[in-house]
Amino acid sequence: MPDPFDPENPTHTRLPDTHALDYAGNQGMAVEQDQLLETRPEKREEARSLWQDAWRDLRRRPIFLVSAVLIVLLVIIAIFPGLFTDADPRHADLVNNYLKKPNWTDFFGAGWFGYDGQGRSIYARVLYGARASITVGICVTLAVAITGGLAGMVAGYFGGWVDALISRLVDIFFGIPLLLGALVILNAFTHRTVWSVVFALAFLGWTQIARVMRGAVLTVKQADYVTAARALGAGTRRIMFRHILPNAVAPVIVVATIALGGYIAAEATLSYLGIGLQDPTISWGIDISSAQNVIRTAPYALFFPAAALSITVLAFIMLGDAVRDALDPKLR
Amino acid sequence: MTTDGATALGAAQPEEAAFAQPVSCGEPILQVRDLVKHFPLTRGVLFKRQVGAVKAVDGVSFDLVKGETLGIVGESGCGKSTLAKVLMNLEPATAGSVKYKGEEISGLRGSALKAVRRNIQMVFQDPYTSLNPRMTVGDIIGEPYEIHPEVAPKGQRKTAVQDLLDVVGLNPEYINRYPHQFSGGQRQRIGIARGLALKPEVIICDEPVSALDVSVQAQVINLLEQLQGEFDLSYMFIAHDLSIVRHISDRVGVMYLGKMVELGSDAEIYDHATHPYTQALLSAVPVPDPTARERRDRIVLTGDVPSPANPPSGCRFRTRCWKAQDRCAVEEPLLARPAWLTGLAVHDSACHFAAEREIELSAAEREIELSAAEREIGPRAAEREVGPSTPEREIGPSTAERQENEGGETGTPQ
Amino acid sequence: MTTIVGMPLLDVRDLHVEFVTRDGVAKAVNGVNYRVSAGETLAVLGESGSGKSVTAQAIMGILDMPPARIPKGQILFKGEDMLTMGKDARRKIRGQKIAMIFQDALSSLNPVLSVGYQLGEMFRAHRGASHKDAKAKAVELMDRVRIPAAAQRVNDYPHQFSGGMRQRIMIAMALALEPDLIIADEPTTALDVTVQAQVMDLLAELQAEYHMGLILITHDLGVVADVADKIAVMYAGQIVETAPVHDLYAAPAHPYTRGLLDSIPRLDQKGQELFAIKGLPPNLLRIPPGCPFNPRCPRAQDICRRTDPPLTQVVADDGEPVLGRASACHFWKETLRDD
CATH class of the missing domain: 3.40.50.300 (P-loop containing nucleotide triphosphate hydrolases)
Incomplete structure (x- = not known):
């Protein structure tokens, strides 16, 4: 007996003229006397929210699995770099290790990726450099999602002069190139830490999220279920946080995930230019910058931090792509 | 009212x-x-004016x-x-x-x-x-x-x-x-x-x-x-x-x-409609019965509904109405009970010339109508009074005429 | 009216269409047969998910494949199977010999090109007409579908x-190359009642004028009654009943058709409670075994849950087969007599 409510077989498709696929099945109807009762399935169906559906969908995507494994690994490295190496990334032994070539057989050893121009273990520095990148990426994204999300929601929901004000502000910020703006802001800091970089990027980056959020809120605001909630007498807070936010947040999640990779790249760029993080903070950007002078003699000093940066950025962009596909409302 | x-x-x-x-x-x-x-x-954009x-x-x-x-x-x-x-x-x-x-x-x-x-x-x-x-x-x-x-x-x-x-x-x-x-x-x-x-x-x-x-x-x-x-x-x-x-x-x-x-009980509206728009609307409803297709006298309205931003003066339906007179462009008909009608035709109707539709029936058709009435499904059973002030106009234009009229976007027909 | 002289214009034989989805194979069309002759109107009636539009899209060759696939069946146009012919030959038939009218005229027209240009394009692309000639032809077509002041509005x-008016333009476009067959997929569903009547009349008239075949796909029993010659009722990807239009409304031979007819409120009858078909249309991923309608059918017996009834010729009481009537119900006799 096929079970029409089999949770393993959600009935979403994108077919023309087959809306009936959305319909639950009709087994067991033959015994149902009351014609008002459309279906009484014999087995119980699991409740599946759209989030659960998206998660189920996500889990099946190879791109998601690859990026998720990479990101989990990167986060673990960022938190506990000591788990993967005993070497001290700041220990400089110029005499013995100046631009020493990689020792490919020394797995996970200090000399695995070779040594840089100051005789420091490149392997250790790549591992320790993850912390700054991941911290900047995640913190900027969180800050941007909260401020931009709020601004976009307020603008989209209230409209009128509030919207006009916020939208003009967004336009002004949007006109400032991220890197140029960050350069100017960071120049004002004499002592630059991870947090000053986070501040600079978040200060300039919130507009992107605000735009996306405003657009999503404007669409969701038109939905009949919002009207229905108003007709029931629901207040502004309930409508915003129960009805609009959960339905408008999906595109924001997608954009934020993809942007996260961009912020990591931006941090590296700033550090490379010497205006981002400073020694003794370990950053891929700084390492790339110092390795460029020795690129002919020791390309590995440039290659490993650059590869780590690329893989990290790519992982987040891939994650964003997979999330977008899973949340695509057209599939629902 | x-x-x-x-x-x-x-x-x-x-x-x-x-x-x-x-x-x-x-x-x-x-x-x-x-x-x-x-x-x-x-x-x-900035200074909005209506x-x-x-x-x-x-x-x-x-x-x-x-x-x-x-x-x-x-x-x-x-x-x-x-x-x-x-x-x-x-x-x-x-x-x-x-x-x-x-x-x-x-x-x-x-x-x-x-x-x-x-x-x-x-x-x-x-x-x-x-x-x-x-x-x-x-x-x-x-x-x-x-x-x-x-x-x-x-x-x-x-x-x-x-x-x-x-x-x-x-x-x-x-x-x-x-x-x-x-x-x-x-x-x-x-x-x-x-x-x-x-x-x-x-x-x-x-x-x-x-x-x-x-x-x-x-x-x-x-x-x-x-x-x-x-x-x-x-x-x-x-x-x-x-x-x-x-x-x-x-x-x-x-x-x-x-x-x-027009506003009235369901029998008043469906069987005794007096507003030309209601009559046209009713006659246009497809009936799931092919035997009805020959005997239904359909009014095909000309043109489209005017824009609600710029509705016609007087009666709003006059641009598509076959009964329209000069008066309709000047004087807006109020929703009221036309004094000149009798029976179930007496209900609120916003037309200067409110009257029930006359349907010309051939002998054969009348027979169908009668037998339908016996089965209690007779739609517009055979009552046909003439409203006193009804202008003498052909209500159901012939097919040929209809085709000529059709597509007249706006403007008073005829 | 429905006599078939020689070869039918279009002959669909045992057509199957499936969609491959994440959740399995959805059987949208399961063995559909129908024929249309020149000058004939076939109405394909069904609810959403019945496969009526998918069949039409398969005929037009506008199904996205994948996810769709046609595992079985033939679509013979003037005797030639369109499913096996070459791409070029097929493209020649589509648009020139068979044209389609869609429900949503606004999204079927390109918003940045003038109507006249879009109409004229048909002549430029297929007939190699010059710009000027094409525009003249466009005006002529707009006149023919009774768009007022066509010459002034051609650049709108x-x-x-x-x-x-947009639906008229769609009709004009379909007519442009004087096709042999028009497939109209819910052409009036998006329109108001009073406009519906105008458009349906126009379509019927032009069909008679050009002696075309017309396949009218709709869910509206009322629209069908007015213009069709014969009707095919679809359910769960199958044709469950075919009949000349008068016969179908007078006495349906399939419980689904009967249920549909009983469940629509009628303008000329004020009833008490409406008859309602219980249950829901089946999930195409899991069509019930036996007759697909059996879980909702008031007449269902054990046999209905076991064997899927084939479309069988309906025979009158005097033993004469009724022309063009067939029902896919084990109990068509009882259903017919129920009246």
Whole structure:
């Protein structure tokens, strides 16, 4: 007996003229006397929210699995770099290790990726450099999602002069190139830490999220279920946080995930230019910058931090792509 | 202004009294007077100035009587959905009054409005967009109780929601599912359950079945009728499908371009329509019976509905009306009972030349009509009085003429 | 009216269409047979998911494959199987010999090109007409579908026309190359009642004038009654009943058709409770075994749950087969007699 409510077989498709696929099945109807009762399935169906559906969908995507494994690994490295190496990334032994070539057989050893121009273990520095990148990426994204999300929601929901004000502000910020703006802001800091970089990027980056959020809120605001909630007498807070936010947040999640990779790249760029993080903070950007002078003699000093940066950025962009596909409302 | 069914029925012939429903003899639960809703058209980005207005609803008056179903029909753009939104206070009225049990409710705000909302609820057209996809069915139907906690104490809410699911014919165990796990018909039941939660007295149904498949439509209509009896509800039933409105309504109002053009009991409107627009609308409804296709005398209207931003002067229907005279362009006909008519033709109609349609029947056709009448399905049974001031005009133009007329975009025909 | 002289224009034989989805194979069309002759109107009636539109899209060759696939069946146009012929030959038939009219005229027209340009394009692309000739032809076509002041409006854009007028333009476009067959998929569903009548009349008239075949796909029993010659009722990807239009309405031979007819409120009858078909249309991923309608059928017996009834010729009481009537119900005799 096929079970029409089999949770393993959600009935979403994108077919023309087959809306009936959305319909639950009709087994067991033959015994149902009351014609008002459309279906009484014999087995119980699991409740599946759209989030659960998206998660189920996500889990099946190879791109998601690859990026998720990479990101989990990167986060673990960022938190506990000591788990993967005993070497001290700041220990400089110029005499013995100046631009020493990689020792490919020394797995996970200090000399695995070779040594840089100051005789420091490149392997250790790549591992320790993850912390700054991941911290900047995640913190900027969180800050941007909260401020931009709020601004976009307020603008989209209230409209009128509030919207006009916020939208003009967004336009002004949007006109400032991220890197140029960050350069100017960071120049004002004499002592630059991870947090000053986070501040600079978040200060300039919130507009992107605000735009996306405003657009999503404007669409969701038109939905009949919002009207229905108003007709029931629901207040502004309930409508915003129960009805609009959960339905408008999906595109924001997608954009934020993809942007996260961009912020990591931006941090590296700033550090490379010497205006981002400073020694003794370990950053891929700084390492790339110092390795460029020795690129002919020791390309590995440039290659490993650059590869780590690329893989990290790519992982987040891939994650964003997979999330977008899973949340695509057209599939629902 | 309002239809007083008692007098209309008193004038009715005995055999037509059989049609008579308990029409508007109770007290009005909702009184709508001269309701106006204009949407301003503005130009300019920073300094907006009004350059006109879309007159979506332009002076509509009617009563909704306790326990009755008032059908509102009209084509798209006639303002029927805007009317629903204004009655629900979802859009502020530009002018006019709406009284619920004698108390003015238009323009209410805050807690007073919230209190009124308990009594007037709405069922929406599209079951796919009217339920929040991120909430469970239990949360959707239970939300009214969260907003109005006085209706059901916290401990009883789950039971109340399950009872409602049972009432609308859904399995109470579905409480934890999400809307997308249901079909269109089932979702509409969920929407109805939400509307019932606060035990309202009035439910405004805005095209509640037009998004559903034919076989499911009937289920939902039957449910609505059953609930009306069970909970003593008054319905305002807005639809473009005249057959469904006739099926469910006690009284029917016909709207055209923001105005109510005709209002009466269902027999008065469907069998004794006196406004040319109603007549055209009725004649255009496809009847699922091919034998009717030869004998139906269809009025094919010319042109399109004018823009509600710039409606014609005088009578708004005159640009498409075959009866139009100079007077129609100058003087706006009011919704009133034409004094020159008799029988069931006496009901509110906004036409200077209100008259029932004459249908020329050949002998053979008359026979069909008669046999149909015997089976009690006779549509426009053979009554044909001539309204005294009816201009002598051919009502059903011949096919050839119709084709010539067709496509006349605007402008008075002939 | 329905006599078939020689070869039918279009002959669909045992057509199957499936969609491959994440959740399995959805059987949208399961063995559909129908024929249309020149000058004939076939109405294909069904609810959403019945496969009526998918069949039409398969005929037009506008199905996205994948996810769709046609595992079985033939679509013979003037005797030639369109499913096996070459791509070029097929493209020649599509648009020139078979044209389609869609429900949503606004989204079928390009919003940034004038109506006249879009109409004229048909002549430029297929007939190699010059710009000037094409425009003249466009005006002529707009005249023919009775768009007032065609010469002035030929340069207008789609959004400047009302819904009814846009549907007329779609009809003009379909007519442009004088096709042999027009497939109209819910052509009036999006229109108001009063405009619906105008458009249906126009379509019927032009069909008679050009002696075309017309396949009218609709869910509206009322629209069908007015213009069709014969009707095919579809359910769950199968044709459950075919009949000349008068016979079908007078006495349906399939419980589903009967249920549909009983469940629509009628303008000329004020009944009490509406008859409602219980249950829901089946999930195409899991069509019930036996007759697909059996879970909703008031007449269902054990045999209905076991064997899927084939479409069988309906025979009158005097033993004569009724022309063009067939029903896919084990109990068609009883259903017919139920009247």
